[in-house]
Amino acid sequence: MSSTTSWREKLHEVIFEADTPVGKWFDIALIFCILASVLVVMLDSVAPVRRAYGPLLYLAEWVFTILFTIEYILRLICVGRPLKYARSFFGVIDLLAIVPTYLSLVLPGSQYLLVIRMLRIIRVFRVLKLVQYLQEAAVLSRALRASRRKIFVFLYTVFIMVIIIGSLMYMIEGEKSGFTSIPRSIYWAVVTLTTVGYGDIAPQTPLGQTLATLVMVMGYGIIAVPTGIVTVEMERNAQYARLSTQSCRQCAAEGHDSDAIYCKYCGEKL
């Protein structure tokens, strides 16, 4: 029926788009609700606050969850292909955002997982039409995607290194120093290689401290590798932006340098 269709279209306009004033205010209200609900669950985790306001916070959590559930159902109703939305990235996030509170009825303590609602706030960029931010975010993510193989090789190497270093340190230091097992020693190796350095475990023997010195200098230095990878990819992206936007009149090819006189593909003058 045409009136039902226009009701669904209007709802779609409000919930999924932000072009109309209603749609925009809906999204702003949504973002505030998400932030408020996350704040509620954070306060709920602070023991003094929970003792003082526990029932109120619990009520607020459920109010928000019911609201978000109704919103999710409305989304399913007014979108063209509900299954396609439910399986998309945002659809899954929207679902995971309401599940934890229900899950906490079965598994106490799991309601804190609802902080995954924070990922829904990415829509703020679309609402406030911050196009430039979306572009810059796209540049960043394109550079990271282009570097993924080098980053994988790097992580793979680090993975093998920490296993070998952890095992060596386990053999050198032994249990009384805190290196009670190889997994724990690998944990120490990661803490040290990444220069976090908690100090909860630290080598006590001279040989162990010497190996630790090598690990620290290695960790300090090899951070240059992922930095170099990402910087070079971002530089390449920036350079593509510097190529001329001309296209050859004869063969329509693009991607000419700004100082090119002749098309490098067909030899005609630009």
Next chain:
Amino acid sequence: MSSTTSWREKLHEVIFEADTPVGKWFDIALIFCILASVLVVMLDSVAPVRRAYGPLLYLAEWVFTILFTIEYILRLICVGRPLKYARSFFGVIDLLAIVPTYLSLVLPGSQYLLVIRMLRIIRVFRVLKLVQYLQEAAVLSRALRASRRKIFVFLYTVFIMVIIIGSLMYMIEGEKSGFTSIPRSIYWAVVTLTTVGYGDIAPQTPLGQTLATLVMVMGYGIIAVPTGIVTVEMERNAQYARLSTQSCRQCAAEGHDSDAIYCKYCGEKL
């Protein structure tokens, strides 16, 4: 009256400018007073020194504050538009630099805020006519300004990540490990992601230590992102400084160096 005007002009010359010898020496004396007053309040915070010299330091703090108050009033008097100065960045800093000591009469302990006077020392570059330093500072700050959107996207992502990681760790570790609330766990997540690693809170369970390992490697690696952003922006700035914006009148080619006299493509004069 012309004599009053020339009195104000002369005062303006001394206080705001550093071209005359008197103006220059005023500024040098000012910088020394600022440094000395900050040193005084730092010594005042060291308990043994306060016990020994308390009254003397207190007197010195007030002497400096009275001096700076007189200086501020003189500035307001001899500048053309007092309100415009009072609302400018430096005007606000100059006011905030004298307020804390007065505030400490009402709010004990707030006099330490006067270290904000340190920001006034930025004028040292202008006094000593360190033009090149001002230029380089301008390059740095232009690069940072140009990167601001990418940096915002990055910080935003980190913000969402530490909330989710903190909540996960709160659920995994629980109170006996020190993860007493979600805010405290988020604090741990920031300490670990930034590789600071105090060690005041550290995961005790194997699952928690595994998640911590992921957080550490993430923090270690994603530092590549802001570094890449800033490096590419600084590279772009450096390149613009090397190319002139001229185009050859004969062959319309661009991309000439700033020191080029003849077009490198067709030989004609630029």
Next chain:
Amino acid sequence: MSSTTSWREKLHEVIFEADTPVGKWFDIALIFCILASVLVVMLDSVAPVRRAYGPLLYLAEWVFTILFTIEYILRLICVGRPLKYARSFFGVIDLLAIVPTYLSLVLPGSQYLLVIRMLRIIRVFRVLKLVQYLQEAAVLSRALRASRRKIFVFLYTVFIMVIIIGSLMYMIEGEKSGFTSIPRSIYWAVVTLTTVGYGDIAPQTPLGQTLATLVMVMGYGIIAVPTGIVTVEMERNAQYARLSTQSCRQCAAEGHDSDAIYCKYCGEKL
């Protein structure tokens, strides 16, 4: 005999190559065995697990070692030049991967060294024909190799610095602060310069803390050096990949892109 030769060839095909289905499955099974054997020795180091499953784990370790020994012998048999293989990088790794378990009969506790088997997993890239990953790894390692002299100069400078800083701190802080000897102070200097910062030793005197401040700012800043070195080398590599080494036959110009067909300066075919 031709049948024995083809038996050796077939074995070589299976063990060293991954082109045939059998060869591929052999390598996949090998990788699983390596991972499983490393997991076994890691579990063996965790005291509760060792108490519960000790004999079983010990048996598993020997089963894997026997399997790998048989595999190593088979490799020696079916390769053309056994000595050349035994002295190659992979040959040495393969041998070191089986020695520790035998060594533990003489030197208890040395079986944990067998985690060196993890280095054998590098073959996974060849098996799964991940050519692009091998290429990217080659780019990374070429950039690191090209930077080796600058990195050596850098490490050399850091080496001299930590010795001098460690000695200074030993003289300033003395034994009660934990700086019990120069080697231990050098260990502290490395922990601080690399920003790991365990906190197991930390300066207590004001002068020591002032020197520590300088060391920290130094360490924080000089990480820019290896990062700059590696980034510039990777940038150079990336540029060479984009330019072809051709020069135009007509006008002898260089610097053409690898996808150029016509010289961009004179329009002639390359």
Next chain:
Amino acid sequence: MSSTTSWREKLHEVIFEADTPVGKWFDIALIFCILASVLVVMLDSVAPVRRAYGPLLYLAEWVFTILFTIEYILRLICVGRPLKYARSFFGVIDLLAIVPTYLSLVLPGSQYLLVIRMLRIIRVFRVLKLVQYLQEAAVLSRALRASRRKIFVFLYTVFIMVIIIGSLMYMIEGEKSGFTSIPRSIYWAVVTLTTVGYGDIAPQTPLGQTLATLVMVMGYGIIAVPTGIVTVEMERNAQYARLSTQSCRQCAAEGHDSDAIYCKYCGEKL
């Protein structure tokens, strides 16, 4: 007398140059003596070793110091302008390398300063004729020198920031948290901003931990600035190496791009 002059020349040849076999072996022996003497004083600082071998180590320290004193006197004798040598960088290092042991007769404990001898080992590059290492070191040091103003602006900003942050934290946390004075709080600010994070002092109040979070993210991020500065300078150095080495036949100017056809300074064909 000609024989005395040739004696001095021969001595100069041996001590200052490394072209003759004698000169080369002198330098190698010198480096070994320096390393050995530093090792001796390091062992001397380890209490168990000092108890066991104290007198022997003390004797060794003096033997080395006498040897180096004789060498220093010989240098003064055989160089053309002794005062010029004594005031040069290496001359001062050579003197500072022998003074501490004499100083320890007056000021016990100062002999450890002799580790400054380690700076003398820089001559190893000249001895072993590692020209390429010297070149790469020159590139590194030229890049660092070119960045010095930006680095100064950066350090200056960090200096002002840690004073303000330290004072704020002192007012927020107070003495029971370990923030006993503003200097100590500034020390904490440096420890945190540089991501070293000892954990010897850490904020306890929620407000303090919130401010600490900001400081950590700031420190984590602003490391991008010196890294960007150094990387861009090294990139510029590398680019100068990529310019053609041609000089214009007419006006002898250099610094042309590799793709230039006409001299950009005088318009003549290259």
